[in-house]
Amino acid sequence: MAKPQIAPKPSEHDDRLYCDYARLVRLQAQSECFSLLPHLKAGSVLSGRHHSLFRGRGLNFEELRHYQLGDDIRNLDWKVTMRTGKPHVRSYTEEKDRNVLICVDQRSSMFFASDHVMKSVVAAEIAALCGWRVLKDGDRVGFIIASSSAISHTKPQRSQNDLLAQLKRLVHANQSLNVNVMNNQNVSFDHWLEVIKRARVKQSTLVFISDWRDCTEQNLDHLKQLQRHNDILSVMVSDPLEQSLPNEIATANWVVGDGRFQLNLDSKSKVTSASEQLTKKAHLQRSSLEKLMAIKQLPFIELDTSGSHIAQFQKLVGGR
Incomplete structure (x- = not known):
């Protein structure tokens, strides 16, 4: 178990002149x-664990959109593709x-x-x-x-x-x-x-x-x-x-x-x-x-x- 932090004592410096x-x-x-x-x-x-511009099979689902040339076919959503008759991919953002x-x-x-x-x-x-x-x-x-x-x-x-x-x-x-x-x-x-x-x-x-x-x-x-x-x-x-x-x-x-x-x-x-x-x-x-x-x-x-x-x-x- 982590030891509790002991609060430091204030210094005798004037806090307008020097930081404490x-x-x-x-x-x-x-x-x-x-x-x-x-x-x-x-x-x-x-921004901490911000949303990066990198796309891939990341952690957070971003959007469902039409397939575009160059998209990874592993991201194809087959259910939506079969239902609409047009290829759709699931897009993700990666947290970094x-x-x-x-x-x-x-x-x-x-x-x-x-x-x-x-x-x-x-x-x-x-x-x-x-x-x-x-x-x-x-x-x-x-x-x-x-x-x-x-x-x-x-x-x-x-x-x-x-x-x-x-x-x-x-x-x-x-x-x-x-x-x-x-x-x-x-x-x-x-x-x-x-x-x-x-x-x-x-x-x-x-x-x-x-x-x-x-x-x-x-x-x-x-x-x-x-x-x-x-x-x-x-x-x-x-x-x-x-x-x-x-x-x-x-x-x-x-x-x-x-x-x-x-x-x-x-x-x-x-x-x-x-x-x-x-x-x-x-x-x-x-x-x-x-x-x-x-x-x-x-x-x-x-x-x-x-x-x-x-x-x-x-x-x-x-x-x-």
């Missing part, structure tokens, strides 16, 4: 409150498991928020929520975690113990972030995609949870290629301050930087110019991802740092 392992485990209960199926194509995102890879961003740019909760916390909690949902559907789930120092990859497994281990790794990456952390040169979006390429994923679902800050047009072209044999769900985590700046910043003499460069926002013209650039970049990112999702008629999901990301995600993917 105990909370990631408790999110299992909230995976019951939404479905990823209603607004998505059958056989795509996280799906491997799901959750690609979650825990790099330095994610350690930011002007509202309630850090982008890195939003990404970690949504990743955990997806992991529990996939496992509940009986599918295999793996993680590709991009931290500030390295990119780790695990093969999808249908195992709660493995998921718990991945959540611990996710928490470690999350709690390693701070204002002084700089990204290693080997954790760019290019390297992230290279890890996926080496994994040779096919007929899988990839869930990208990131701010997509360093995703280039070349990267998007690579993702389009991956879309040919996989389903990709993009989740953008954004903060209001990254999309436009309030005018009152000019009188506050703000100095902003990324650890290497600084910009002194000491005039209204500088604030306006910087705000316009942020708005333009955010619009281009959003537009590019919407086009990527449209390839397979999947939704584009954008979450903010207001603290309501769980409810936002559940609603966007068909919460009930």
